[in-house]
Amino acid sequence: MLKGKVALVTGSTSGIGLGIAHAFAREGATVVLNGLGKPEEIEATRAQLAADTGASISFIGADLSRADAVAELIAKVETEHGRLDILVNNAGVQHVSPIEDFPPEKWDLIIALNLSAAFHAIRLAVPGMKARGWGRIINIASAHALVASPFKSAYVASKHGVLGLTKTVALELAEYGITANAICPGYVMTPLVQKQIPDTAKARGISEEAVIRDVLLASQATKRFVEVDELGALAVFLCSDGAKSLTGTALPVDGGWTAH
Template identity: 45%
Template sequence: MTNTTTSVPRVALVTGTASGIGEAVVRQFRELGHQVLAVDFNEQAKDKADAAGAAFYQADLTDGEACKGAVAEAIQRFGRVDILVNNAGIQHVSPIEDFPEAKWRQIIDLMLTAPFLLTQAAWPSMRRNGWGRIVNIASVHAQVASPGKSAYISAKHGLIGLTKTAALEGGPQGITANAICPAYVKTPLVENQIADQARLHNMDEQDVVEQIMLKNAAVKRLIDPEEVSALVAYLASDAAGAVSGSSWNIDLGWTAQ
């Protein structure tokens, strides 16, 4: 069988690489021979990048200048940016009435404004080379909503709009843009949500997993990060040149209802 993810070596910038999906994407790209700049706020993510053979750049992506700096670092190191994977994210669970304004702004800045600024900064390099792949890690919550996650859900819905706009503008220039919408993935971000959800709903943590996280899933398990990174690799490959403006659900059948 032909490996549909095979392509010439590229330069990728991946955000949110300390664990979970971002860490898996960095490993996947390095296995494919791509040069990778792993970007994360957490300095400990450097160890993960080093282990995978990737370069590391520490940045707080809620700062617009840091977004531009990350792209500049990739271009300085590798000469260009071919692939951008916007994955960095955080979560806060609280009813709208009690949701802290500062946390709302932080989530929107990190999960919607930063992907826009990173896309904007990487765009000229992709345009010059006539080839680019933008993969935005959205969420099943870019398709549906749940209580207590107003900022996260707003950011993810907005990310789908950004993806579609980038696809329309990038098509004539050889740039594609797609979003991936996973349900609950086995990551520290999800693990941290369990306790928050238990408090919000006054439930045991095991009940949160079974009755909330997997309630609407046809496949009753959490998703492995490598399952998401495999789709990222396809969407970032030459084989996916005709795929753009799409939202790819890896949601355990959640939205099949």
């Protein structure tokens, strides 16, 4: 379905981003990976994805907390592939701390990577999409774009911002064949979530097992983690003709969390 399309998925060397990259590659898209990790591990991931799907897979590294690095990333994609049709802003970082102890440098990093990077990538990708009359912008927000949780001031603020950005961009681009939507997952057992379990346990003074049971999955009615493949399937649908009138939306994939 996506043959001939070029997709950039930020933060795609693991977790949700890698799952979406897999889904796009299986549909025939040319996929550009981006993210952090050891070079040899990233190359192994890239090569395995190419072997599994037969798709063209490349990797371009960038420090997305810097606006100039985001610009270099978008320029490299368009130079190397001649186009950028699908942009998935997935890269993100988290820090868990009471507001009075929240390190300002962590706030700045989270806002830069989770929100500002998406803004810069979108503003630079849009001209080419407009010229071609087609584009798909998918922002991976979070259930935390819709509701809040304690000790996550920067993350919740950034994800609320991502949703506002998504809606604004959707309205601006509605007549150009370009859609913009936000996928809002509940908890997925990714490296990001695994890392915050001990931090949350410390902040709340409870065990890590209690964090999983009483914090992470407490509001998810299904009482299970969202699976990466579910998010990949939704991302593929958003790129289909069946979703061409779906724009400016927040799509919760959260096991019923935000239904409460």
